[in-house]
Amino acid sequence: MKITEHLEAAKEKTLFSFEILPPLKGYNINSIYENIDPLMEFDPPFIDVTYHREEYVYSEKENGLLEKKIVRKRPGTVGICAAIQSKYGVDAVPHILCGGFSKEDTENFLIDLDFLGIKNVMALRGDAVKSETYFKPEKNGNCFAKDLVYQIYDLNSGKYLDEVIEKGHNTDFCVGVAGYPEKHMEAPSIDKDIQRLKEKIEAGAEYVVTQMFFENNRYFEFIEKCRESGIDVPIIPGLKPIATKKQLSVIPHRFHVDMPDCLIREVEKCKDNAAVRQVGIEWCIQQSKELIAGGVPVLHYYSMGKSTNIQKIATAVF
Ligand SMILES: Cc1cc2nc3c(=O)[nH]c(=O)nc-3n(C[C@H](O)[C@H](O)[C@H](O)COP(=O)(O)OP(=O)(O)OC[C@H]3O[C@@H](n4cnc5c(N)ncnc54)[C@H](O)[C@@H]3O)c2cc1C
Numbered sequence: 001m002k003i004t005e006h007l008e009a010a011k012e013k014t015l016f017s018f019e020i021l022p023p024l025k026g027y028n029i030n031s032i033y034e035n036i037d038p039l040m041e042f043d044p045p046f047i048d049v050t051y052h053r054e055e056y057v058y059s060e061k062e063n064g065l066l067e068k069k070i071v072r073k074r075p076g077t078v079g080i081c082a083a084i085q086s087k088y089g090v091d092a093v094p095h096i097l098c099g100g101f102s103k104e105d106t107e108n109f110l111i112d113l114d115f116l117g118i119k120n121v122m123a124l125r126g127d128a129v130k131s132e133t134y135f136k137p138e139k140n141g142n143c144f145a146k147d148l149v150y151q152i153y154d155l156n157s158g159k160y161l162d163e164v165i166e167k168g169h170n171t172d173f174c175v176g177v178a179g180y181p182e183k184h185m186e187a188p189s190i191d192k193d194i195q196r197l198k199e200k201i202e203a204g205a206e207y208v209v210t211q212m213f214f215e216n217n218r219y220f221e222f223i224e225k226c227r228e229s230g231i232d233v234p235i236i237p238g239l240k241p242i243a244t245k246k247q248l249s250v251i252p253h254r255f256h257v258d259m260p261d262c263l264i265r266e267v268e269k270c271k272d273n274a275a276v277r278q279v280g281i282e283w284c285i286q287q288s289k290e291l292i293a294g295g296v297p298v299l300h301y302y303s304m305g306k307s308t309n310i311q312k313i314a315t316a317v318f
Contacts, residue, residue: 002174006045018301019048022076035307042314046091053100098142099126122176123148153204179208181222185256212240240302242280288317
């Protein structure tokens with residue numbers, strides 16, 4: 001089923017879903033199942049699987065020169081999605097990026113998804129590769145998520161890149177896009193970022209999943225602004241429970257989100273990471289309950305490959 005159909009079927013009830021990332025290359029899929037199994041009792045209608053593009057790794061050769069290698073540390077997004085759909089009978093949502101994909105690569109990726117019976121995709125631009133400051137699209141690739149959404153909806157109407165195909169098979173993807181309650185780091189203002197989000201909806205995207213946030217007001221204010229600007233699709237909040245002290249600096253740096261002072265104080269008081277995990281779980285339970293009371297359609301958890309804390313939160317909330 002499409003995400004939009006799941007939401008319609010749920011009516012007023014808030015659904016539970018989560019995101020996983022493929023294991024590092026060299027591990028098998030059992031680590032994924034071990035994380036999904038304990039969460040199945042909460043009936044997730046869909047599970048997102050992130051996409052990880054290639055990275056450049058430089059190593060010094062004997063002659064002192066640097067050798068550039070291109071590596072993908074976490075391949076397997078499509079395979080994991082197919083495995084999830086077949087093992088659990090739950091819709092898997094692969095993330096697809098502009099970065100690292102030419103439009104032709106994108107089309108071929110989407111054809112694979114269509115043949116596998118995957119109905120939903122999350123369309124993202126992706127970040128700059130680690131060694132570069134700014135995002136650079138692939139030659140003949142999509143520049144922004146909006147362009148990727150247009151390409152997916154072209155395929156949904158049977159329009160392929162190859163003009164020889166006059167009337168191709170219509171795919172039927174439901175497309176989600178990212179939203180940023182605290183604005184995307186490159187956007188000059190929140191209003192401009194929301195205008196860009198609206199362009200993704202006008203291109204055809206049918207729902208939004210937000211970046212993590214730690215203060216619900218950020219989400220509620222974002223919703224208000226989105227609605228004022230005419231965005232009327234479901235906006236699913238993304239939540240991440242804090243699990244280590246180090247995340248106090250890593251998360252703001254990597255995801256460009258603020259943390260409230262009272263959460264920082266609670267984490268700083270902790271003697272070890274087991275205590276931090278407990279603070280993170282309690283904070284996330286509070287956030288979740290307030291968001292449910294606020295009528296959100298789904299609570300979408302960033303599991304980062306660790307389900308124990310998500311299981312504890314879901315037990316308290318659902
Ligand atoms: C829910 C979620 C899931 C994610 N999953 C992944 C994943 O699996 N893999 C991964 O690598 N990354 C993932 N990301 C990270 C994401 O790829 C980055 O945040 C990326 O920097 C932006 O992607 P986007 O799709 O929001 O880009 P876009 O919507 O294209 O926006 C990027 C920036 O460009 C601006 N912009 C948009 N259109 C224009 C225009 N026409 N002219 C000028 N500026 C414009 C926007 O305001 C924004 O600042 C995820 C993020 C979220 C929130």
